[in-house]
Amino acid sequence: MALKIGILLGDDIGLEVVPEAVKVMTAAAEQTGLAIEWRPLPIGRKAHEAHGTTMPPGTIETLSGLDGWLLGPIGHSAYPRNDPTWFNPPLRKKFELFASVKPVRSYPNLPSVHKNMDVVFVRETTEGLTRGGTVVAGNGEFRPNDEISIGMRVVTRRGANRVARVAFEIARTRPRKKVATVHKAPTFKLVCGMFAEECHKVAADFPDVTLEDVLIDSFALKLAMKPQQYDVVVTTNTFGDIFTDLGAGLAGGLGLAPGICAGEHQAMAQATHGSAPDIAGKGIANPYAMIMSGKSLLEWLGHKRGEPQAVAAAKCIDAAVDRVIAEAKHLTPDVGGKASTSQMGDAIVAVM
Numbered sequence: 001m002a003l004k005i006g007i008l009l010g011d012d013i014g015l016e017v018v019p020e021a022v023k024v025m026t027a028a029a030e031q032t033g034l035a036i037e038w039r040p041l042p043i044g045r046k047a048h049e050a051h052g053t054t055m056p057p058g059t060i061e062t063l064s065g066l067d068g069w070l071l072g073p074i075g076h077s078a079y080p081r082n083d084p085t086w087f088n089p090p091l092r093k094k095f096e097l098f099a100s101v102k103p104v105r106s107y108p109n110l111p112s113v114h115k116n117m118d119v120v121f122v123r124e125t126t127e128g129l130t131r132g133g134t135v136v137a138g139n140g141e142f143r144p145n146d147e148i149s150i151g152m153r154v155v156t157r158r159g160a161n162r163v164a165r166v167a168f169e170i171a172r173t174r175p176r177k178k179v180a181t182v183h184k185a186p187t188f189k190l191v192c193g194m195f196a197e198e199c200h201k202v203a204a205d206f207p208d209v210t211l212e213d214v215l216i217d218s219f220a221l222k223l224a225m226k227p228q229q230y231d232v233v234v235t236t237n238t239f240g241d242i243f244t245d246l247g248a249g250l251a252g253g254l255g256l257a258p259g260i261c262a263g264e265h266q267a268m269a270q271a272t273h274g275s276a277p278d279i280a281g282k283g284i285a286n287p288y289a290m291i292m293s294g295k296s297l298l299e300w301l302g303h304k305r306g307e308p309q310a311v312a313a314a315k316c317i318d319a320a321v322d323r324v325i326a327e328a329k330h331l332t333p334d335v336g337g338k339a340s341t342s343q344m345g346d347a348i349v350a351v352m
């Protein structure tokens with residue numbers, strides 16, 4: 001059966017990098033006999049111009065019936081603050097996309113702070129401190145008087161257990177088979193304590209995977225000094241938000257930082273970078289992050305839906321991207337090349 005995948009361009013460079021991901025995924029699907037039904041859907045500034053809202057109701061309804069989708073970056077800071085029709089699409093919460101999976105990898109011939117990095121971050125995305133994740137209404141913060149502000153952090157056994165399970169499942173497929181659970185349980189005995197307890201419970205179901213506890217402050221040092229020691233890292237929402245960006249920075253920057261947000265039944269491909277208004281329209285955005293996010297979506301759907309052609313298509317993209325990077329003839333300026341966004345996408349397709 002065809003995979004139903006939505007295309008949500010987002011804003012600014014989203015209009016340039018998402019079409020490259022679609023182009024590469026389509027070529028890989030043709031190679032492996034995978035059928036994909038694409039569903040372009042309006043979102044962001046273009047949707048506001050056409051429908052008066054950044055997230056038209058039809059978009060949400062259609063997403064419910066899809067296997068997954070590509071979401072381009074949303075240019076939040078360009079949105080007028082007091083206009084209720086502009087909002088950050090609540091897709092993670094609405095579709096229970098609870099695990100943000102972000103592979104961070106350095107390449108020998110590209111500039112990076114560290115070489116030989118190959119880490120997968122798994123961040124919980126529906127709980128913790130982050131606005132919208134903690135409460136049904138409101139934003140999880142309040143100010144009882146002008147001298148005090150209070151923020152709530154939520155960890156549930158279910159939330160911790162399911163994200164830990166994603167981390168162990170990924171670790172099981174990797175050569176080193178190691179998970180580091182990052183928290184501060186000795187200090188935050190209840191919230192971090194519960195997260196760590198659930199990671200240990202899940203570990204019992206994966207005797208082939210090694211689990212290590214790392215305190216968040218010590219992790220900051222160890223990641224900065226020797227990130228090569230980590231394989232799969234699982235952590236709570238806000239810790240993960242910060243450390244996935246640090247990981248991306250150590251391995252080569254935002255142009256090389258892909259990701260997916262996965263739930264029980266659906267997943268969304270979303271690169272770490274924002275909409276980069278400073279380079280939008282110039283045709284120089286690096287499409288790697290969005291292309292590799294699309295690749296991860298195919299891999300995830302392939303395993304979830306039992307579609308070997310989708311897993312094969314993901315492998316095909318991996319191999320082609322590796323070759324284009326190793327040859328270094330069609331790279332965008334952020335990684336030292338001279339190619340345009342579409343020339344890099346074309347080169348990946350040509351290799352396939």
Ligand code: NAD
Nearest residue numbers: 073074075076077078254255273274275276279285286334
């Ligand atoms: P940004 O990630 O858009 O840009 C930071 C820097 O990295 C810029 O110099 C940019 O040119 C560069 N960069 C980013 N992606 C690149 C790519 N693919 N290739 C080459 N260079 C790239 O962060 P920002 O400038 O802080 O935010 C811009 C807008 O994006 C804001 O409106 C912000 O709210 C929004 N944002 C959205 C998301 C999202 O939707 N996931 C994430 C972060 C920021």
